[in-house]
Amino acid sequence: MEIVPGLAGIPVAHSEISDIDGDKGILEYRGYNINTLADNSTFLETAYMLIYGKLPTMFELSKFDNAIVKRQKLKFRIVDCMKNLPESSHPMCVLQSMTALLSAFYQGDKIDEQSEFDTITRLIAKIPVIVANWARMRKGDDPVAASDELTFAENFLYMLTGKVPDSETADIFDKCLILHAEHTMNASTFATMVVASTLADPYKAISSAIGSLSGALHGGANEEVIKMLLEIGEPERAKEYVTSRLDKKERLMGFGHRVYKTYDPRALKLEILLKRLAEIKGSTKMYDIAKEVERHAIERLAERGIYPNVDFYSGCIYNLLGISTDFFTPIFAIARTPGWLAHWREYRGDNKLFRPTQIYIGKHNLEYKPINER
Numbered sequence: 229m230e231i232v233p234g235l236a237g238i239p240v241a242h243s244e245i246s247d248i249d250g251d252k253g254i255l256e257y258r259g260y261n262i263n264t265l266a267d268n269s270t271f272l273e274t275a276y277m278l279i280y281g282k283l284p285t286m287f288e289l290s291k292f293d294n295a296i297v298k299r300q301k302l303k304f305r306i307v308d309c310m311k312n313l314p315e316s317s318h319p320m321c322v323l324q325s326m327t328a329l330l331s332a333f334y335q336g337d338k339i340d341e342q343s344e345f346d347t348i349t350r351l352i353a354k355i356p357v358i359v360a361n362w363a364r365m366r367k368g369d370d371p372v373a374a375s376d377e378l379t380f381a382e383n384f385l386y387m388l389t390g391k392v393p394d395s396e397t398a399d400i401f402d403k404c405l406i407l408h409a410e411h412t413m414n415a416s417t418f419a420t421m422v423v424a425s426t427l428a429d430p431y432k433a434i435s436s437a438i439g440s441l442s443g444a445l446h447g448g449a450n451e452e453v454i455k456m457l458l459e460i461g462e463p464e465r466a467k468e469y470v471t472s473r474l475d476k477k478e479r480l481m482g483f484g485h486r487v488y489k490t491y492d493p494r495a496l497k498l499e500i501l502l503k504r505l506a507e508i509k510g511s512t513k514m515y516d517i518a519k520e521v522e523r524h525a526i527e528r529l530a531e532r533g534i535y536p537n538v539d540f541y542s543g544c545i546y547n548l549l550g551i552s553t554d555f556f557t558p559i560f561a562i563a564r565t566p567g568w569l570a571h572w573r574e575y576r577g578d579n580k581l582f583r584p585t586q587i588y589i590g591k592h593n594l595e596y597k598p599i600n601e602r
C-alpha cells in the first residue's frame with residue numbers, strides 16, 4: 229500500500245457540479261461556461277443553478293431571492309457574541325465561529341425539502357451579514373442593516389460601507405462572486421464533504437470549509453498580490469521587480485496553478501472587470517502596475533505554462549473597492565458558499581462516511597514504565 233500525499237489526483241466522488249479543462253483554460257459550472265454566466269447571470273441565479281442543478285424559472289429565482297433577502301440579518305445574541313470578540317480577531321476566525329454558531333439557533337439536520345431550502349438560503353444570506361457586520365464592528369461602528377430594495381451584491385457593499393454603491397460597481401462585484409462560486413474538488417470543498425459525511429449539520433460543515441479556506445495555501449494568495457503590487461509602486465518598476473524575483477528563483481504571487489497550464493479563465497475575465505472598475509473609480513495605477521507585472525512575468529514564465537491565476541486580479545478589484553486586505557478571503561467564502569452547498573447536497577444523495585486509512589509506522593508492544601522510573 230502506498231500513500232498519495234494530499235490525495236493529489238485521487239477522485240473522491242462523482243460530481244456534476246463543475247469541470248475544468250486546464251489545458252484549454254475552460255471552467256464550466258453545470259455545463260455552462262463561466263464567461264457566459266459572468267456575462268448573463270447573477271450571483272444568486274448562478275448559486276441556485278449550482279445547488280439545484282438547473283437554471284431557475286422566474287418563480288423559482290424570485291422565491292430563492294426573497295428567502296435570502298428576508299434572512300439577511302442576525303439574531304441579537306449572535307451580534308452580542310461578536311461584540312465580545314477582540315477587535316484584532318481575524319475576519320475569517322469570526323466568520324468560521326459565527327457560522328458554526330448558527331447551528332445553536334437553527335436546526336440543520338432535517339432533510340425534508342423545505343428545511344433544506346431554509347438552511348441553504350440562510351447560509352447564503354447570513355454569511356455576508358457576518359462579514360460586513362464584523363468589518364464595521366471591529367472599528368467601533370454599528371452594523372448597517374440590509375435593505376429589501378437592494379440586490380445581493382449591492383446589499384453586501386452597502387452593509388460594509390453604509391453607502392449604496394453605483395449599479396455598475398455592484399455589477400462588477402456580483403460578477404466577481406460568480407467567478408469564485410465553485411471550483412471542482414479542493415481543500416475547502418473536501419472539508420465540507422468530510423464533515424457532512426458524518427451527517428453533521430451544514431452549519432458545521434460550511435464552518436469547517438471556512439476554516440480550511442482561511443489557510444495561506446488556499447484562500448490567501450490575493451492578499452499577497454496586493455502587497456507585491458504596492459511594493460512595486462510604479463508600473464515602470466515592474467520589470468526590475470519581476471526579473472529580480474525570478475532570477476532569485478522566488479515565486480510571483482498570483483501566477484501559476486496546479487490545474488490550469490494556460491490563462492486561468494477567471495483571471496482573464498477579472499482583468500476586464502478590473503480595467504472597467506479602474507475607469508469608473510478614475511484610478512488606474514494598480515491596474516497599470518498589474519498589467520506590467522503580467523507582461524514581464526509572461527515573457528519569462530509562459531513557456532512553462534505559468535500564467536495569472538484568479539488571485540492576481542481579484543485582490544486588485546477588492547482593493548479598488550476600498551476593502552481591507554484581510555476581508556479578501558471572507559469575500560471568497562461568501563462567493564464559494566453556493567459551491568460548498570452544492571457539493572454538500574450532491575454528496576448527501578449517496579452519502580458514504582469518509583474513513584480513509586493510514587500506514588502505521590510507529591512502534592508496537594512497548595513496556596509501560598511508571599513515571600518515577602522514566
Ligand code: ACO
Binds near residue numbers: 447481482483487537
Ligand atoms: N512564480 C514563479 N515560478 C513558479 C510559480 C510562480 N508563481 N509557480 C510555479 N513556479 C515554478 C516553480 O518554481 C517550479 O519551478 P522548478 O521546476 O524550477 O522548481 C515549477 O514552476 C513548478 O512548481 P510547482 O509548485 O511544482 O507547480 P504547481 O503546479 O504545483 O504550482 C501553485 C501551483 C502552488 C499555485 C504555484 O504556481 C504557486 O506557488 N503560485 C504562487 C501562489 C499563488 O498564486 N497561489 C494561488 C493559486 S490559485 C488558488 O489557489 C485559488
